[in-house]
Amino acid sequence: MKKNLWIFCIPFLFIACSNNNKTVINASGSTTVLPVISIAAEQFMKTHPDVKIIVNAGGSGVGINQVGAQQIEIGMISRNITEKEIAQYPNTNFVVIPIGRDAVVPVVSSEIYDAGIKSLSIEQLAKIYRGEIANWKELNGPDKDILVIDKEAARGTRHVFMEIVLGDKEAEAAGADLVLGANNEEQTAIVQSDAALGILSNAWMNKDVKGIAIIMPNGEIIEPTLANIINGKFPIIRDLDLITNGEPTGITKEFIDYILSAEGQKIVEENEYVSISK
Amino acid sequence: MDRKLKNSIFKMLIWAAACVAIGILVFLITVLFYKGFQSISVDFLISESKNFGSEGGVFYQIIGSVLLTLCAAIISFPLSLGFAIYKSEYVKNKYLQNFTDTIIYSLNGIPSIIFGIFGLILFVNFFNTGVSWFVGGIILAIMILPTVILSSYQSINSIPNSYRENALSLGLTKWQVIKTVIFPRAISGGFTGLLLGLARAIGETAPIMFIATAFSGVTFPNGLFEPVSSLPTHILSLAQQATNPDALENAWGSSLVLILLVFSFSISAFVRRLQYSKLKY
Amino acid sequence: MSAFQNSIGRGYVVSSTYLSIAIVLVIFIVLFISSYDAFSTVGWKIFTLEWNPSKDKFGVLSMIYGTLSVTFIALLIAMPLGVLTAIFISEILPEKFRLYFKSAIELLAGIPSIIYGLIGIAFFSGWVSSLFELATGRTILTAGILLSIMVLPTIITLSEDALHNIPKKYREVSKGLGLYPFETITKTLLPIAKNDIIGAILLALGRALGETMAVMLLIGSIDRIPDPFYNFLAPGQTITSKLGREIGESAFGSLHFSALNAIGFLLLLIVITLTIITQFYFKKEDRL
Numbered sequence: 001m002k003k004n005l006w007i008f009c010i011p012f013l014f015i016a017c018s019n020n021n022k023t024v025i026n027a028s029g030s031t032t033v034l035p036v037i038s039i040a041a042e043q044f045m046k047t048h049p050d051v052k053i054i055v056n057a058g059g060s061g062v063g064i065n066q067v068g069a070q071q072i073e074i075g076m077i078s079r080n081i082t083e084k085e086i087a088q089y090p091n092t093n094f095v096v097i098p099i100g101r102d103a104v105v106p107v108v109s110s111e112i113y114d115a116g117i118k119s120l121s122i123e124q125l126a127k128i129y130r131g132e133i134a135n136w137k138e139l140n141g142p143d144k145d146i147l148v149i150d151k152e153a154a155r156g157t158r159h160v161f162m163e164i165v166l167g168d169k170e171a172e173a174a175g176a177d178l179v180l181g182a183n184n185e186e187q188t189a190i191v192q193s194d195a196a197l198g199i200l201s202n203a204w205m206n207k208d209v210k211g212i213a214i215i216m217p218n219g220e221i222i223e224p225t226l227a228n229i230i231n232g233k234f235p236i237i238r239d240l241d242l243i244t245n246g247e248p249t250g251i252t253k254e255f256i257d258y259i260l261s262a263e264g265q266k267i268v269e270e271n272e273y274v275s276i277s278k
Numbered sequence: 279m280d281r282k283l284k285n286s287i288f289k290m291l292i293w294a295a296a297c298v299a300i301g302i303l304v305f306l307i308t309v310l311f312y313k314g315f316q317s318i319s320v321d322f323l324i325s326e327s328k329n330f331g332s333e334g335g336v337f338y339q340i341i342g343s344v345l346l347t348l349c350a351a352i353i354s355f356p357l358s359l360g361f362a363i364y365k366s367e368y369v370k371n372k373y374l375q376n377f378t379d380t381i382i383y384s385l386n387g388i389p390s391i392i393f394g395i396f397g398l399i400l401f402v403n404f405f406n407t408g409v410s411w412f413v414g415g416i417i418l419a420i421m422i423l424p425t426v427i428l429s430s431y432q433s434i435n436s437i438p439n440s441y442r443e444n445a446l447s448l449g450l451t452k453w454q455v456i457k458t459v460i461f462p463r464a465i466s467g468g469f470t471g472l473l474l475g476l477a478r479a480i481g482e483t484a485p486i487m488f489i490a491t492a493f494s495g496v497t498f499p500n501g502l503f504e505p506v507s508s509l510p511t512h513i514l515s516l517a518q519q520a521t522n523p524d525a526l527e528n529a530w531g532s533s534l535v536l537i538l539l540v541f542s543f544s545i546s547a548f549v550r551r552l553q554y555s556k557l558k559y
Numbered sequence: 560m561s562a563f564q565n566s567i568g569r570g571y572v573v574s575s576t577y578l579s580i581a582i583v584l585v586i587f588i589v590l591f592i593s594s595y596d597a598f599s600t601v602g603w604k605i606f607t608l609e610w611n612p613s614k615d616k617f618g619v620l621s622m623i624y625g626t627l628s629v630t631f632i633a634l635l636i637a638m639p640l641g642v643l644t645a646i647f648i649s650e651i652l653p654e655k656f657r658l659y660f661k662s663a664i665e666l667l668a669g670i671p672s673i674i675y676g677l678i679g680i681a682f683f684s685g686w687v688s689s690l691f692e693l694a695t696g697r698t699i700l701t702a703g704i705l706l707s708i709m710v711l712p713t714i715i716t717l718s719e720d721a722l723h724n725i726p727k728k729y730r731e732v733s734k735g736l737g738l739y740p741f742e743t744i745t746k747t748l749l750p751i752a753k754n755d756i757i758g759a760i761l762l763a764l765g766r767a768l769g770e771t772m773a774v775m776l777l778i779g780s781i782d783r784i785p786d787p788f789y790n791f792l793a794p795g796q797t798i799t800s801k802l803g804r805e806i807g808e809s810a811f812g813s814l815h816f817s818a819l820n821a822i823g824f825l826l827l828l829i830v831i832t833l834t835i836i837t838q839f840y841f842k843k844e845d846r847l
Contacts, residue, residue, distance in 0.1 A: 299644040
């Protein structure tokens with residue numbers, strides 16, 4: 001009986017290892033870019049049955065490191081590569097290809113939004129993240145401590161937000177209560193709380209997670225709408241990029257070209273990001 | 279306080295503790311099976327996951343998990359048998375015995391995430407294999423070594439010395455004795471240990487999440503050095519979006535599948551252990 | 560031929576033994592080498608509070624604190640609960656139910672930690688936040704409670720074995736002396752089983768220290784010691800959750816990566832010392 005078991009196992013491993021001549025592209029990185037790439041990959045594989053595109057999450061930092069170590073073909077990033085990261089990988093020639101645009105939006109639990117907090121100034125956001133404002137009452141909201149949600153240090157959303165709000169992309173946020181990772185993990189924490197403030201990509205808002213408008217120094221209130229991202233009015237905007245080591249070639253290039261094509265850009269827009277053509 | 283009162287208070291404490299423990303047990307089992315069966319279907323088992331795993335099924339996750347555990351089994355089984363036989367039949371020195379014990383126990387004590395980091399440094403980065411299911415299999419194999427070794431060693435060790443002496447006095451060489459007397463027992467004990475080890479390996483997330491698995495687009499791997507997706511890492515990504523009802527439902531479904539796999543390994547190990555504990559020389 | 564087989568066979572068992580031993584040593588060496596950078600540059604400053612890779616500050620005190628406090632809560636709950644339940648199974652439960660009960664508990668021990676994490680996120684964090692009226696249920700306490708459930712089976716099974724292995728005559732003598740069951744248990748049985756029960760608790764401690772997934776999802780992952788330090792209703796960070804969240808983000812070969820390895824190495828040393836002590840606690844079977 002035992003022998004039979006082993007005989008069953010071995011062909012299984014052979015199947016697994018047998019090379020069925022598919023070209024494999026590995027992509028990894030930002031969870032903001034992830035939805036676009038995984039859907040684009042599904043579509044692309046339909047027309048290219050001999051290609052396999054494996055998409056992995058982890059955050060912009062992970063994407064940069066793995067492209068840098070030349071372990072994957074495509075990195076997905078939602079922030080700029082830092083000097084330090086470029087210096088870390090002298091043998092890699094990072095090529096950045098923008099595929100869409102996105103806003104980083106301060107978001108609050110629906111209870112806070114319904115209680116009247118629908119906009120905040122950059123100054124107020126900075127004070128909250130520095131820990132100088134700790135209760136919604138100080139912002140004319142309900143008497144509840146603010147649950148300030150921060151993100152893991154190498155996440156693209158955090159870099160972009162902190163650069164504009166605290167003036168340094170790697171600034172420490174002394175007021176933070178939780179540090180979370182992927183966009184969907186943060187979304188979950190905001191829904192579970194009734195007094196949370198977090199930072200999310202524009203595409204991740206829903207009825208329980210409300211994006212709030214930003215009050216500009218001149219008093220103008222800018223809503224996080226696609227129109228305001230397109231016309232550049234919303235202050236916290238970023239490009240969503242793919243990175244490769246050197247100019248992409250072969251099937252990788254075909255895939256990236258597909259994302260940049262009209263069909264690919266439609267996927268970008270269906271995910272509520274702004275197409276690069278606009 | 280008089281003795282009788284103390285006695286009754288103590289009894290109440292014990293009953294209360296037992297009730298809490300049973301309550302936890304019942305709660306866990308009910309939640310997992312009730313929620314799981316609600317979201318599981320044949321379709322769930324044979325279709326691939328879509329839309330961050332919140333739609334579709336877990337077919338390739340099951341394949342990936344099975345692949346990782348099989349690979350772990352194939353690597354660790356022969357290694358453990360050799361170790362167990364060496365320890366039992368060749369090591370006579372007391373210090374060496376203690377040393378091998380220490381090795382096994384330390385391996386047993388290493389936290390699972392440390393195995394993951396070890397794999398990340400040595401294989402993924404130093405040997406530059408990239409994220410690969412084969413590396414995951416190797417790491418899981420190392421992780422379950424002590425379980426298999428100990429189980430195999432215990433069953434060899436329960437063979438009375440007189441058997442070995444009789445066989446030797448018949449003029450058999452040492453290896454012939456091992457082959458005819460020791461080996462069958464080593465395999466049978468090792469197999470029980472292997473089942474226990476696999477029950478642990480298939481549910482582990484921390485060792486494989488940096489080194490062996492990917493998020494989407496995974497089908498049958500093309501070669502040794504390609505990521506797979508697995509049930510535990512799938513549950514991890516679904517748990518992070520726990521307020522999305524679809525994702526949560528799929529998370530319960532995947533958990534049930536994973537638990538049934540774990541239980542099928544551990545229950546077969548229990549049954550084997552019961553059978554062999556009745557077997558006496 | 561048989562001499563040849565003899566040497567092949569010996570070669571096989573010797574090489575698999577040495578390979579296994581080599582693996583353990585390699586794990587230590589690899590971890591030590593990759594944490595050496597951090598030990599030599601950061602040095603004793605590793606025992607400070609601030610962790611900020613962009614400024615090359617790698618203080619791990621808050622993670623050590625988190626690991627210790629989570630483990631403390633887990634044992635505080637699991638120890639009495641586990642030992643009392645073990646007494647229940649061994650001394651009160653009729654013998655014929657014992658095996659079913661123990662098998663059920665052993666199955667419980669096999670539930671993967673990620674599933675505990677899922678249950679924690681779906682239920683426990685909500686319960687804790689509404690019970691204590693907190694802004695978030697991701698706290699040190701939540702992680703500790705979950706961890707206590709995870710180590711409970713270890714404590715129950717091993718303590719029960721220890722109690723059950725005590726020969727019947729001890730109980731009969733006690734009863735003959737007119738002692739209440741309470742006195743039999745506390746004055747006779749527990750002292751005899753004491754060493755094994757301590758072993759069980761040490762083993763549970765080792766497991767709690769190294770547990771990753773459930774803790775990582777539930778603790779809130781902020782590198783901070785709460786104020787006051789015994790405020791377990793605040794989020795925190797353990798060594799394992801830090802590793803789980805950050806190791807992928809750090810570049811291989813950077814000081815950041817090395818510092819993460821260094822805390823991993825510290826954890827490894829602590830847990831292994833514990834396990835070795837524990838395992839030698841248990842008596843070894845002698846060959847018949």
